[in-house]
Amino acid sequence: MYVKGAPCVVFVVLTFWCGFPVFSAGFATFRNVTPKVVQEKLIWIKGQEEVSLYRIPIISYTSQGSLIAASEARKYSGSDHGPKFLAVKRSTDKGYTWEPQQFVSDDGSIVKDGLNLGAILSDDEKGIMFIFYTMCAHYDHCDTSTTHVIRSYDDGVTWTNSFNVSEQIGTRMFAPGPGYGIQKKLPPHVGRLVVCGHTSKRGMVCVISDDHGETWKNGGYIKSIPFKQPTKAGDFNPNECQPVELPDGSIMINMRNQGHYHCSCRIITRSFDGAETFSFDNLYFDEALIDPACAASTLYHNGVLFFVNAMSTNKRENLTLQWSYNNGTTWSGKLNIFPGYSAYSAMTAFSNSLKYGDELYILYEKGQNSANSMDSLSFVRVALYG
Template structure:
């Protein structure tokens, strides 16, 4: 049996909309559910805060809303949390001016100061309080990159200690292509070998041929130590998902991203999570091929090569999601959904592991 709670509902607690969920479990067993609290509308720009709710009982109940990162009246978004081996929670996120729309950024009409910049802060008390934010843009964003976003969803710390944050960016258009439609989505990741003190760029996947353009990416470490990366693909290649592997902790890709036609999905973000007991790689995302609906968990027993449907939540509208291991018996799914639209709530679903195997 599964059970569902609703930590975030549009139009409540001072925000017009909540979007872009991310969830992690701390060493003490506290669940931290993050998302963007969009103050004035559901738009991707404007006054946006990274907000947080905490659960001490596996997602059955949630505490009061907290602001985990803000930018005054501007944008703080794309939360990418990760729980370190020390117990510290890192929160990598983006800041931008409220007026900086994606179209204007892609066209190069926004200054670097107002554009997408990268920040990090941390908590040593399970998300109750947070350190002062620190900007790391110069370490992880190359000159000339325009749009920039972390994950969405959780980041991860590899077994060797390295922190890996999937991300995406756009390149300036070339030749006669100058409009927002010439948005060359590209993929990269942020890496840290000192638990978030300093950062550098890992792999780059920059493809402007219109076949696979890497967008929102999620990652998991496989039992053999490879990193599996799965991305939203907006280009007309087979299907709307693509994936890749890294054998060196995210520094490079074994091969560039290639279509993953085994995952039926619309153009939308998805999440991956590697279970160790049992050995199973999970993917969450809408299962309808053409619409953001039918939230489904898929499973792979071969490192992402092939997939099967493991659990269908329901047939309602649904969009972005994130997966977390709650305990030995339970996986948690934090996802956007609603009765008539995908952005009415961000709900949390407890899924028994035995339902996935």
């Protein structure tokens, strides 16, 4: 394990596009970004529709140009345990307006350890949307943890009943995300679906599908230290995570550093075989990405790597967007989105083929009325070029 990425040689070509400098570095071409918040809107609020609290935001584009947002609708309390709905909202105009929420899954009223989000995934080749969640993630009054998936074949308008993926990947606790899964666009394994998360007392793990989600199998992992034992502060414990595909076809995983091992910052690793294996040789700590051990999001878009989190070493506050032109070797700028209480965040963008590639969309937990608790999920539109 190391702190800085290995030295590399980057060849840079400078041209101009509509008066702006455009750079080609290695595999990627990018235009300098000047991010600016152009809209913010609360789309879930504590107490809405008699739900005690909405938490764990996830968001994705669809191949048809819509946005799908999902959250845990915690019925009776804000606890991670207890019964919940899986709440979904859909926007067909880039988040300006949202359709009424749907409760697309319901774990009942007496369950002690209800559903936990989760990851959302767009299969762009088939036009299918997936949402993954876990039951019995904390083993509270239950003995077997299971992973479930629901699908939409009509751009998020309707959703199927859940399918128990544990029949294929096993019944160890697997908590996807929270965030989004990816479909590989570049070799190796073009078209592969990849969802990553963490497991109890084990570390980070990915599951993969090469048949558009019909079947799933276990992929690579990074073991916690100690392994299969309770962990504590100071231990190496990679936790909630987000994969992205880089322009060389590798997959980068940005992970929550649960035990603050080495630093209060993010753990980064890469796979070069489509998430089948991960090696400690490719693992490092990005000390520029300070983090209080909280779920965050990263996104590779238009040749730029973006990262958003509660930028603090020990508090969930100061939601900040950062960006890098060299795959995270250095970070070139930052934009503060909200200085107050802010926790879990998720991020997405449309591909350029949909002509919406000049914006990012962020969904995050916001403490609107309290200095130390979240009471809303807020949607933010960020213009990338000012």
